Amino acid sequence: MRMKVLPMFGFPRRSKNKAQENSIGATFDQYEQSKPDHQNAIDALPGWSCAFPPAFKLNAGNHHLYVDDRIAWALKTFGSIEGKRVLEVGPLEGMHTYMLHRQRPAHIDAIEANRTCFLRCLLTRQILDINTAAFLLGDIQAWLAEHDEVYDFALASGVLYHMADPGEFLKRLANRTKAVFIWTHFFLDEAMPQGDVRLDPFTGKVETKVIEGVPVRYYERSYQHANANASFCGGMKDRHFWMHRDDILMLLEKLGYNDIVIKDQDFDHPGGPCFSLLARKAPTAS
DSSP states (O other), rough: OOOOOOTTOOOOOOOOHHHHHHHHHHHHSOOOOOOOOHHHHHHSSSOOOOOOOOOGGOOSSSSSSSGOHHHHHHHHHHHOOTEEEEEEEEEESSSSHHHHTTTOOSSEEEEEEHHHHHHHHHHHHHHHTTTTEEESSSOOOHHHHHHHOOBSEEEESSOOOGSSSHHHHHHHHHHHBBBBEEEEEOBBBBGOOOTTTGGTTTTEEEEEETTTTEEHHHHHHEOTTGGGGGTOOOOOOSSEEEEEEHHHHHHHHTTTTOOEEEEEEEOOOOOOOEEEEEEEEOOOOO
């Protein structure tokens, strides 16, 4: 019986099984063989929500958050952030960070809990040269509890209604920020009467938590498997809570934000009633 040998090494040839072939194929699939381009990196992270500015001629998501009028209003209402320390909660894919960066702050700490969104943020930072921002992966609650810095301005757009403990988040945020812009959905009975399809994700359970003496209502909600989608950018847990509109305002005032301006209140938003607000603390007397 003859055994075939490899001409150079003299070892017998072994047949590869299918699993081995697939493994080898997967190893080489990780290499990009086309001309180096930012689009290659974007395509390597499917599920983008945000578009890039047209001048960059890149294809990503459909939402033009790099010119979000909510953020433009917040910056105009707050005033200049040039030279100031900024905190961004849930930067998603870094487009709001880009808007902040263009106002020349001293520094931006942008905290993102979603690993894939965090990687997209790093790519956005690279493409748009957002050199004033440090993107950090992790839980904002832990950051606020353990980080001592007080920020001049905070941006929390699209995060409050995703949280498992939104009232505690606001409490910790108030300890670290002089002013905050919030865009969020909220619960309001008259805005979502019985039969409204926007009530479907709610379980019907309502909890009350007392924070700084304020009774805060938590309306339990589920994502209903939306997290299976590659573009999912919700909260860290399926069980999350919306706050009542009035409780948000009462708690912010109790936490020291005595100047609250509300904009763009929308009871008919397809995702649920929502509003934008800028909350500020009065300057401390010297």
